[in-house]
Amino acid sequence: MxxxxxxxxxxxxxxxxxxxxxxxxxxxxxxxxxxxxxxxxxxxxxRTGRDIMINATGLSFNNLSFAAYGSVWRDTNFPALVRNSLIICTITVILSLTLGTGAAYALSRSNFRGRQGVLLSYILIRLIPGVLLLVPIYILMFKIHLLDTYIGLALAYTTFTIPATVWFMKGFFDSLPTDLENAARIDGCSRLGAMWRVSLPLVLPGLAATGTLIAIEAWNDILFALLLTSSNRSRTWPVGMREMIGEFQLPWEQLTATAFLSLIPVLIGFALVGRKMVAGITAGSLKE
Amino acid sequence: MSIKSLPSRADKKKTVVSRFTDLFEGKYFAWLLLAPSLAMIAFFIFYPLYRGLTLAFTHTILIESPDSTFVGLDNFRQLLKDPLFWTSTRHTLIYLVIGLISQVAVGLFAAVLLSRERRMIWLLRIILVIPWFVPPVVTAYMWRFMLDPDFGIMVKLAHYIGLDLGGAGIWGDPDKTIYGILFVELWRSYPFFMLFFLAGIQGIPKDMRESTSVDGASALQHFRFIILPLIKPVMFISSLLGAIHLINSPTLILLMSNGGPGDSTLVLPLYAFRKAFQNFDFGYASTISVAVLVAIAGFAIVYVRFIGFGKED
Known part of the structure; x- marks a missing residue:
């Protein structure tokens, strides 16, 4: 200027x-x-398949309908795969929150020997290349007969989400004052009771945000799902979608309908606790 | 801590249950809460890690026999002579360098934009983070469609600004495919850096900008001499994590090109994945993975030495 x-x-x-x-x-x-x-x-x-074929990049609002969604839901096994995914997500969230919150509480509230070591190991896990673990985990799951089961995949997801869960929940516990718990303890509460009755209700929003994050992680993953599932018994939707596209040359309108359908849960979760989640990620990341 | 000095429960009836809960009152409280998660990590991460490292020194091909025989450094010798290994190493490096630079640059720009306090800024932050949470499968096919030479809106838009992506298109031309995937990876992954940088910038005291503007510094100077040096530690950590993510996660490549056309987008983790689950050569696949681990460790060391502590001025 x-x-x-x-x-x-x-x-x-x-x-x-x-x-x-x-x-x-x-x-x-x-x-x-x-x-x-x-x-x-x-x-x-x-849009209709014909419209896409004729004028793929054009913008017109004629002939719009939810027909593709109907045919994806009726004619493919997508609903069954979504059900599998939801079950696996639920197991993962419950396991990861239970184990991770306990660990986070311990790391936040007591100062014991080896605390730094534990904290460090949660970080170091993130540096291990996942691909190095894929083969041994596959062999391990094969040996303990958990290949192609809900619980096998959920256990794998839990293991990989625990470090983040611990870091997040530790951040939320750290921001609570200890006075309330001390008061509860003087009134005769056990340590677990103080955690359960006093601290947990106060970090419920954080718990919800962390749970949503875990759920999204498990919902989105394809690498482990590709590896550890082999039939419709436990196959999750990303694997199914990849296969549908490969096998049946899915038409564009159905492909995009499937994509948008599977995005809806993520967007809902994000709308509900996105703000807290973003805050948790930034707060947790800085302490590392 | 004051918690330790407090009396535990006043009335103790020694039932089995109370004996169990009493365990949590003593000095093992923390370890008891930590034990389940640590056990899981040991079982599903550290044990597989150990197995992976040892498998790399064995001949383990599942379709031949379920046993593995120790072969020492044979796999590593084979690796050094394997042209496909070197090809995938080169692709991995391209993916790492271009991916990291583009994501850090865009992430930093977005973070600076979003760091200003204004109404509803949190909503904008959430919207910009959405791509990071979109399932990779959706990201992959959504962008494949938009970059399709015949049906893609992006190809048409690129045409308007004079960029010709027609003909074989991004997915048919071995020279273009990796950059197409990097473009998608940028869309998906820059919010990760944005969040980190945003947190770093928000950690800078608010009145800093006021004092620099009193001294006559422009916004650009403020960015160059105040913001940039102060968020250096954050940039350092996030770049390391981002680099590891770029090296390690073959998800987008797996979904968008599966290493093709030809082997033009084959990266190391994908090569290992292929060896393991197409050829069932678990030994050699582990060798490739160990090479990745060594490369990451090497990268981290070089990075920490030269970028982390080298430029302290």
Whole structure:
């Protein structure tokens, strides 16, 4: 910008408003970047196969319908796979929250020997290449007869979500004052009782956010699911979707309908506790 | 701590249950709560890690026999002579370097934009994080569709700005495929860096900007001389984690190109995955994985030495 007289009189104010406008513009670009692909997918799923074939990139609002969703739900085994996924997610969330919250509480409230070592090991786990573990975990699951079972996959997910669970929940416990628990203990509460009756109710929002995060992780994963499931008995939806696309050359409208259907639970979870989740991730990440 | 000095439960009836709960009152309280999660980690991470490391020195091909025979360094010798190993190493490096630079740059830009306090900014933050939580399968096929040479909206948009992605398209041209996947990886993964950087920037005291602007610093100077140096530790840690993620997770490549066309997008973890679950050569697959582990450890050491502590000024 060339400096005119006007600019020299009030340079500061002029500059901030210009920068602010530029910032707003850039943020709008980022918002479009984030959600336009999802909206486009949704839009495509509402169109007919013929419309997509003729004019794939055109935007017209004629002939839009939820027909593709109906045929995905009726004609494929997608509902069964979603059921499997939901069961596995539930087991994972319960296991991971139970084990992880206990560990987080211990790490937050007592100062015992070896505490630093435990904390460090939770971080170091993240540095281990997952691919190195895939083969041995496959062999291990084979040996303990947990291949192609709900519990086998849920155990794998639990193990890999525990470190994050511990870090998150520890952050939430750390932000609580200890006075309340001490008061409960003086009134005759056991240590577990103090945790259960006093602290846990106070971190419930955090617990919900962490649980949602675990659920999304388990819902989204395909690598372990590909490896540890082999039939419709326990196969999760990502594996099924990959197969449907490979085998049946799924038409675009059904493909996008499947994609959007499986995105809905994630978006709902995000809408409910997204704010807390983002706060938990940023708070937890900084302490590492 | 004050908790320890407090009296435990006043009335003690020694039943089996109370004896069990009493365990939690003593000095083993913490360990009892930690035990289940540590046991799981030991069983499902550390034991497999040990197994993986030892498998790398064995000949284990499941379709030939269920047993594994110790062969020493044979697999590693084979690895060094394996052209496909070197090809996948090169692809892994491309994926790592371009992926990391693009994600850090975009993540930093977004974080700076989102760090300003204004109404409803938390909503914008959540919206921008969404791509990170979209299932990889959905991300992969959604973008494959949008980048399809015949049906893709992105190809059409690219055409408008003079970029020709037609012909064989991104998915048919071995020279383009990896960059196509990197483009998708950027969409999916930059929010990870954004969140880290955002947390770092928010840790900087608010009045800092006021004092620099009194001294006549522009927004750009403030960014260059205040924000950037102060979030360096955060950048350091997040880049390390992001790099490990880029090296380790073949999910998007597996879904979008499965290493093809040809072997033009074959990366190390995908190569190991292929060896293990297509050829059932578990020994050699573990050898490749160990090479990845060594590479990550090497990268981490170099990174910490030269970037972490080298540029303290």
């Amino acid at each position: 060339t400096s005119t007289n006007e600019n020299q009189i009030k340079p500061k104010k002029k500059k901030t408003t210009f920068v602010a406008k530029l910032g707003t513009f850039a943020i709008s670009i980022f918002v479009i970047y984030a959600i336009a692909p999802i909206l486009w997918t949704f839009y495509t799923s509402l």
